[in-house]
């Protein structure tokens with residue numbers, strides 16, 4: 495058999511398979527009635543009394559009958575009072591405003607700092623020049639920075655060659 499014939503045979507096979515799926519599943523009301531019944535029996539097995547509730551028109555929420563796997567574990571965690579089981583929320587840090595500014599200790603007369611509280615996806619850095627004993631404020635996000643003389647200058651390592 496040449497390749498054209500083989501291709502035609504494949505096409506016929508695929509079409510037959512597709513039409514079987516369409517006839518037996520997609521447009522077959524008996525299949526869907528059976529599938530619906532199977533689903534209800536599965537839910538009833540997990541949650542006793544669910545059939546009566548469904549008869550009344552109630553929807554059984556997924557967290558009542560999904561008990562296995564990662565999703566089941568997640569539902570159990572949330573129901574037990576842990577709203578963030580995968581630890582994706584991140585920590586909340588209050589904005590460093592003038593009541594609790596970032597503190598920079600320095601040996602020099604001034605410092606140039608880049609704001610660390612601006613948006614992460616910003617394409618530029620806000621630099622601030624802050625004199626000792628003064629407070630600077632980021633113009634974009636409002637974070638405050640205070641520059642203070644270092645309390646223990648003796649602890650600072652000084653390069654002996656310079």
Ligand SMILES: [Zn+2]
Nearest residue numbers: 609612632635
């Ligand atoms: Zn900022």
